[in-house]
Amino acid sequence: MNSSPPAFTAVLTGNPNCGKTALFNALTGLRAKVGNYAGVTVERKEGALLGAAPGHPVTVLDLPGTYSLSPQSLDEQIARDVLFRRVPGVPEPALVIVVADASNLQRNLYYATQVIELGYPTFLALNMVDVARQNGHTVDPAALSRALGVPVFPMVASEGEGVGTLQEAVHRFAAQPGSHRVIPREFNELPEQFGREAQAIEQRLETLFPHRERLAAAEALLLLGDDPVLNSHREIYPEPLVAAVTAARTRLESAGVDWRSAAIEARYARVFAIAQHVTTETLSEGESFSDRLDRLLTHRIWGLVIFVALMALMFQGIFSVAQWPMDALDAGVGWLADRVSTALGPGDLQDLLANGVIKGVGAVIVFLPQICLLFLFIALLEDTGYMARAAFLMDRLMSRVGLHGKSFIPMLSSFACAIPGIMATRTIESPKDRLVTILVAPLMSCSARLPVYTVLIAACIPQTRVLGFLGLPGLTLLGMYLLGIVGALGMAWLFKRTLLRGEPPPLILELPPYKRPVPRVMLRHMWDRAKLFLRRAGTVILGINILLWFLATYPRQPELDTAFDARLLTLVQPSDPAVRTPAEAAARVQAWRAQPDRAALVEAADALNHEQSGERLRGSFAGRLGHAIEPLIRPLGFDWKIGIGLVASFAAREVFVSTMSVVYNVGEVDAGDAAGTASLVEVLQAERRPDGTPVYTLLTGLTLMVFYVFAMQCVSTVAVVRRETNGWKWPLFQLAYMTALAWVLAFLTYQIGRWMAG
Amino acid sequence: MSQPLSSLTPGSRAVVAEILIPPQHRARLLEMGLLVGTPIELIRFAPLGDPVEIKVRGYHLSLRRHEAEQVMVR
Known part of the structure; x- marks a missing residue:
């Protein structure tokens, strides 16, 4: 008996907003491992249960929050599939812990009873008993346990109250899994005919999937009543079974039984009775704090004022607070590159490591503080419950272009950086809406465009005043941001009407009670997401940077180098x-x-x-590429030097500024360095075409900026979109449509501008 | 006499009489506990007039006017 016991996996599941995450954190002590399920970007969180005896570890797997076993989003589908043992790489649950919010007992029991019917050994964590009591409902755990046939553990997970009892019970159970006898239970009093049909399907399922026999009864019920499940799971269910289910539905319909609602109604009837039986109504403390807060935060005027103020604060914070760690990181990257340069001595390896790898990857890591801050704000909005209110407030505006209120925050986040914005789309249930949001998010002008706008505006836009007090440069900048917003909303509207058409699923949004956020949990949340950004995008960026370095460095030009060496010696x-x-x-x-x-x-x-x-x-591959694409960009009024800038900034937009300074032999320029920018601006203004006219005219500047508003020039975004959409199809489509849009709109800007100038 | 949920005034209570939402979009609403015979309270409309917030089975739920117009109450 030397072999270690097989890993014992307890699965944690429950409705969204039931305090499941708080319980998970209390059970595992915030040392969770966060990853993804194979092939999808649903967060997979697991951790070791605290207080394990040596040699008896218990793994807790936290499933995404779900309202029912008939999934509506990717998150919910994963939760169901784990419980149905359909997810590769996830072990069979040895124990299921259902979390139920005592202050919202009926709807939570709806899901809990569905899970109990699956026949796993099940514990019920009755959370938020304190909130329930404040609202005037006292739930009797013993009575609930008798009614459900499973052990019930009353608790306040966010305070750690009652968590220890559950933890001990899980360890006891893990030590002797046989000790707990599962009594099959059903919480439906189905219409007789519906019950008969369900039983017939159950028998078919038992023969088809003998290894999942225990789940057959529950699965039969879902198959019969869940409309989309038959079509979306053709690979699981063989044709004869599908035919049998369809025939059963037809028979029920002709008998006047609504197969879509029969099981739901029957379960709610039972759940209602149980909730009535186990709850004692006491005097409620009157209007809850949450309700009072909501009267202010969703107030017709104050609600909107506070919302706008919060968003402004968030942006101000992202731009100003993140500045000093970003500067520090930037300096650190420069220092490291210098040290490596000195240590290696001149040569290709030095150049590759210092300029290609360290400075290239560093250019991305510099954005980490902004990304962390943004995630922290998002975690704060989510953990307090305000996020649902933001969606509630903004839904009307977003519905104009066919999106949900839930798309608002990702699009707003994209002003800082499209990467966190795209990652924030995970909360959107409808896959189509999520995809549309991902596709248009990079059109919002991100912080990397700011250096490009700044240089071009300084070089090309005259310092005139409009209406006496508004500077034209500032107005141009505002115009570029507005252009991005209009572009994003317009494209969303277009995608929702063409490529990703489909009736929008009805908005069904729970407005959970406000909660006090736990800073430790929020920081953890932020870091988990930031880590994913660093690891995933980092690997791809590294590759592209090496490629770009190669393009800008090769082929070697020995004659050129010899000539310059001679000049240096002479000097x-x-x-x-x-x-x-x-x-x-x-x-x-x-x-x-x-x-x-x-x-x-x-x-x-x-x-x-x-x-x-x-x-x-100029002689490198990148330079030749600039020449090669000149015919393509000539209609936009750009020459081959701008072409090099465009090619180089494919990886990251802000590279345009440093590339231009190399092309025009300006001293090393920092994007944020005012003096360096000024000298680059002077050089740009002095640049002439062969015919003697200036290159950087007002029109060229506007055209170039319009191009940057719409073009997808960000490898990290492409990498993240690939990750989030699980394939190359959508990132490539996005790259193509945005580049095409950028070209066409830049072309129109240039040609209309020329025509207007006569 | 039944009327659409969306025609209620904030603070008024009613009971769901009939759900006219097309069957394929109805399931989730039902699973959230909004069934025929369920008592509800209209809490408020969002500042821009849409969506609407109701209280059902002790919790707060928000749906668009478009759906609320198809939930008949009495």
């Missing part, structure tokens, strides 16, 4: 005749950096260096 040798090789000359320049009297020489050497990287880029 340095008069000051130090001992210098013989270009490497020595470069080292000497580095050493002179500390000496103020050599400043002019160092500056000249730097200028030479930048000229060299500019020449190199």
